[in-house]
Amino acid sequence: MKTYYIKTLGCKVNQYESDGIAAGLEQHGLIRAKTGRAVDVCIINTCAVTSKAAMQSRQAVRKLRRDNPDAKIIVTGCHVQTAPDMIRQIGDRVQLVSHQDKTRLARYLVTDPDPFPLTFIPTDHSPENRFHGFTHPVSGSMTRAYLKIQDGCDAFCTYCIVPHARGSSVSMPQDMVIHHVQALGNAGFKEVILTGIHAGRYGRDLTPPTTLVKLLETIQDKKPVHRIRLSSIEPNEIDDRLADLAGPDGMVCDHFHVPLQSGDDTILKKMKRPYTADLFKEVLWRIHEKLPFAGIGVDTLIGFPTETDAQFENTYALIEQLPVSYLHVFPFSPRKGTPAFSFTPRVSDAVITHRCQRMRDLGRQKRETFIRANQGRCLEAVVQNKTDTRTGRLKAVTSNYLTLYLEKTPSLKGTIVNVTYDRWDKTLNISGELYHGKGL
Numbered sequence: 001m002k003t004y005y006i007k008t009l010g011c012k013v014n015q016y017e018s019d020g021i022a023a024g025l026e027q028h029g030l031i032r033a034k035t036g037r038a039v040d041v042c043i044i045n046t047c048a049v050t051s052k053a054a055m056q057s058r059q060a061v062r063k064l065r066r067d068n069p070d071a072k073i074i075v076t077g078c079h080v081q082t083a084p085d086m087i088r089q090i091g092d093r094v095q096l097v098s099h100q101d102k103t104r105l106a107r108y109l110v111t112d113p114d115p116f117p118l119t120f121i122p123t124d125h126s127p128e129n130r131f132h133g134f135t136h137p138v139s140g141s142m143t144r145a146y147l148k149i150q151d152g153c154d155a156f157c158t159y160c161i162v163p164h165a166r167g168s169s170v171s172m173p174q175d176m177v178i179h180h181v182q183a184l185g186n187a188g189f190k191e192v193i194l195t196g197i198h199a200g201r202y203g204r205d206l207t208p209p210t211t212l213v214k215l216l217e218t219i220q221d222k223k224p225v226h227r228i229r230l231s232s233i234e235p236n237e238i239d240d241r242l243a244d245l246a247g248p249d250g251m252v253c254d255h256f257h258v259p260l261q262s263g264d265d266t267i268l269k270k271m272k273r274p275y276t277a278d279l280f281k282e283v284l285w286r287i288h289e290k291l292p293f294a295g296i297g298v299d300t301l302i303g304f305p306t307e308t309d310a311q312f313e314n315t316y317a318l319i320e321q322l323p324v325s326y327l328h329v330f331p332f333s334p335r336k337g338t339p340a341f342s343f344t345p346r347v348s349d350a351v352i353t354h355r356c357q358r359m360r361d362l363g364r365q366k367r368e369t370f371i372r373a374n375q376g377r378c379l380e381a382v383v384q385n386k387t388d389t390r391t392g393r394l395k396a397v398t399s400n401y402l403t404l405y406l407e408k409t410p411s412l413k414g415t416i417v418n419v420t421y422d423r424w425d426k427t428l429n430i431s432g433e434l435y436h437g438k439g440l
């Protein structure tokens with residue numbers, strides 16, 4: 001029996017794809033090793049979103065190659081697509097696998113000779129680009145399963161390397177999405193998280209074209225799983241129909257993760273983001289009015305070139321006044337190959353660090369306000385399968401994206417429960433309990 005080790009860097013889409021590769025290898029009899037030593041195959045699924053992630057990706061390739069002198073070293077992912085020569089230079093035995101070949105990697109590794117050898121293919125931005133999905137349902141080791149329904153992006157925001165890595169926007173056909181969600185539901189998953197690079201563009205490339213809302217309505221009609229969560233959605237792609245699907249009668253979680261990046265219109269324009277601060281404000285209040293307890297997470301990108309103190313304050317003030325429940329704060333990272341790489345003047349590292357800290361402090365306040373607003377309410381949650389190693393308790397994730405710690409009760413693992421809470425500690429860890437009242 002051959003063994004393999006897989007190292008994943010980057011986002012949830014990469015994690016999903018690594019889980020898909022792993023499931024394929026296991027179907028072909030390979031055994032997953034827990035550590036990257038003395039294995040037959042090493043796979044490194046790289047990330048390029050920041051220069052740090054790219055550097056860590058190369059380090060992982062070097063280390064696994066050094067520790068496994070006889071192993072096949074397979075390198076795939078966004079850093080391979082955007083800087084193939086840097087990966088090749090690492091040394092011999094390093095084989096690059098393009099993004100679109102991830103789904104047939106397992107067959108390639110175990111079937112010899114393969115009729116379609118893997119050769120590196122640059123990122124495809126042509127209209128002929130198509131969705132490359134795993135035929136087998138991918139569940140990974142999570143209690144809540146991810147499903148990639150869309151890939152690629154045509155937006156080319158000026159700071160973002162992702163379109164250069166993943167090509168034009170392509171979608172998993174709708175019947176395939178239903179098939180995968182049904183299979184995950186049948187396997188006992190209570191929640192499926194629909195993910196993509198630009199999920200709001202879902203369906204535009206399909207024949208006939210469709211939309212994310214239509215897909216969600218179809219899932220809702222068939223109810224193949226208890227609930228659906230969206231991983232991220234652009235502000236200009238949230239409409240009333242989408243918000244209604246997250247209402248009391250819908251099966252979409254009342255949780256929206258919305259990238260803002262900047263709250264200053266001049267910076268938004270330089271970033272090539274297709275909305276204004278006013279539109280963002282209007283969208284968030286509209287969600288909040290319909291769904292007052294919805295979790296609303298916001299991404300911010302701090303220290304974009306030319307961002308002045310006043311422009312940063314515009315972002316800060318916008319978020320401060322909005323019903324935001326948590327923040328993700330990213331410092332600007334210049335990526336070669338993107339327009340913003342050459343925008344000047346750049347903001348100094350010290351200023352970026354200071355602004356990020358202020359933003360994180362604001363994020364903490366927002367989180368605490370949201371926790372307080374939900375205190376004593378009955379919340380629906382999925383209980384994780386694994387006991388949390390740090391606390392020895394069970395984690396449960398609510399529909400509106402709060403994480404609660406419950407006393408360890410093995411029979412609850414993987415189930416849907418009603419929970420409530422009235423305590424949390426200084427680090428905002430919430431102690432929850434089962435709700436025995438009248439229900440939701």
Ligand code: SF4
Nearest residue numbers: 153155156157160162
């Ligand atoms: S929408 Fe913009 S930030 Fe998001 S993946 Fe596309 S180019 Fe990158």
